[in-house]
Amino acid sequence: MTLTTTPLPADLLALDTRDPLAHTRADFLLPPGVIYLDGNSLGPLHRSVPARLAHAAQHEWGDQLIRSWTGDADWMHLPDRVAAKLARLIGAQPHEIAVGDSTSVNVFKALAAALGIAPAGRRVILTDADNFPTDLYVAQGLNALLGGGYELRAVPNTEIAQHLTPDVAVMLLTEVDYRTGRRLDLGGLTAQAHAVGSVTIWDLAHSAGAFPVDLGGTGADFAVGCGYKFLNGGPGAPGYLYVAGRHLDSAPIAIRGWMGHADVFEMAREFIPAPGARRFVPGTPQVLGLSALDAALDAFADVDMQDIRAKSLSLTSTFMALMEPLLARHPLELVTPTAPDERGSQVSYRHPHAREVMGQLTARGIIGDFRTPDILRFGFTPLYLSHADVWHAVQGITAVLDGAALDGGVA
Ligand SMILES: Cc1ncc(COP(=O)(O)O)c(C=O)c1O
Numbered sequence: 001m002t003l004t005t006t007p008l009p010a011d012l013l014a015l016d017t018r019d020p021l022a023h024t025r026a027d028f029l030l031p032p033g034v035i036y037l038d039g040n041s042l043g044p045l046h047r048s049v050p051a052r053l054a055h056a057a058q059h060e061w062g063d064q065l066i067r068s069w070t071g072d073a074d075w076m077h078l079p080d081r082v083a084a085k086l087a088r089l090i091g092a093q094p095h096e097i098a099v100g101d102s103t104s105v106n107v108f109k110a111l112a113a114a115l116g117i118a119p120a121g122r123r124v125i126l127t128d129a130d131n132f133p134t135d136l137y138v139a140q141g142l143n144a145l146l147g148g149g150y151e152l153r154a155v156p157n158t159e160i161a162q163h164l165t166p167d168v169a170v171m172l173l174t175e176v177d178y179r180t181g182r183r184l185d186l187g188g189l190t191a192q193a194h195a196v197g198s199v200t201i202w203d204l205a206h207s208a209g210a211f212p213v214d215l216g217g218t219g220a221d222f223a224v225g226c227g228y229k230f231l232n233g234g235p236g237a238p239g240y241l242y243v244a245g246r247h248l249d250s251a252p253i254a255i256r257g258w259m260g261h262a263d264v265f266e267m268a269r270e271f272i273p274a275p276g277a278r279r280f281v282p283g284t285p286q287v288l289g290l291s292a293l294d295a296a297l298d299a300f301a302d303v304d305m306q307d308i309r310a311k312s313l314s315l316t317s318t319f320m321a322l323m324e325p326l327l328a329r330h331p332l333e334l335v336t337p338t339a340p341d342e343r344g345s346q347v348s349y350r351h352p353h354a355r356e357v358m359g360q361l362t363a364r365g366i367i368g369d370f371r372t373p374d375i376l377r378f379g380f381t382p383l384y385l386s387h388a389d390v391w392h393a394v395q396g397i398t399a400v401l402d403g404a405a406l407d408g409g410v411a
């Protein structure tokens, strides 16, 4: 990566000097020469993970073999131990979280459960037209499976409130838009949905670990999320499902499996659900992935989520301010809201040659994302990024956009 020779402004240096999270950067094994602005797609490797994976493979699996399910390693309860670590980050009780399966599968489980407890006769699933594709596809697929009797009402996310009418069975939303970074008002929309009797599902893929989430305090009904983004659980890490405690006994379990049974090894013919959300873990826990996620979550053990949010807003507002001059001389358009309450922990711009621009940035070690059709997306993770990183990233973006290398393509 080509680093700028322009010195870091004193005000940014001062922000880093008094950063209460500065020490957590050393806990991540980031390659030299990289500014990683993609922790919202795949979080980096936490220092504790390689040893934990080696232990799980060599000792728990290699030496202890099948004894690890119930012995010291207690793999049977690994999903529950991960749930306990996750609970604080999303404002849940540990017994309200089922850890395992992909987010897509958890959207299916959540939607089936939510439709099952929605007021009888309602036929509308309200969602964001630009929701992440998997949420839309799962809803389409489940509707087809149920005979096609539901209407998937997909509207712009700025218009959700006005579409919350008394025919809405379930409101299925992602709190932070993966393209624009717009953050919806989880508490306000949940209250409005409840006012018309609708059941809520929140996809927290771009929320959990990025800022404090208070599912219990807002009264949200269901939620899902990914383990591999801001939670740093590694590629393909298990996702999770949140079921508010008050719904546990009434919400139908679409995928009933033996691992969600109250007494797994009884091998009973009849399904008796385990206590708590564990009943929504149908099959054998993904032990290696759960082990990595379990270790990675320790990154949050001594961290105040309010500090994470404060630093995230500082990083994103610094980035937007430093990018500002580029907007005057390049066809760049900021698509992330500038109001702090309305954004998550990413900043995105439209650019007609976004794909090429991101390719050149990545070649310089400034790793963000391109998202169709024309989005440059930069994720900011307070646990390992500094204001100096933001400064250097903008120097690199400036060089790419202004630079000779862009002649003949990227204007
Ligand atoms: C909002 C959202 N939901 C779900 C997913 C992914 O789900 P899965 O882990 O099943 O691939 C992503 C990203 O991949 C996402 O951004």
Ligand SMILES: Nc1ccccc1C(=O)C[C@H](N)C(=O)O
Pocket: 040, 041, 042, 178, 205
């Ligand atoms: N799971 C992945 C596998 C491969 C490539 C990207 C992803 C992502 O997670 C994308 C992310 N959901 C996004 O907001 O774009």
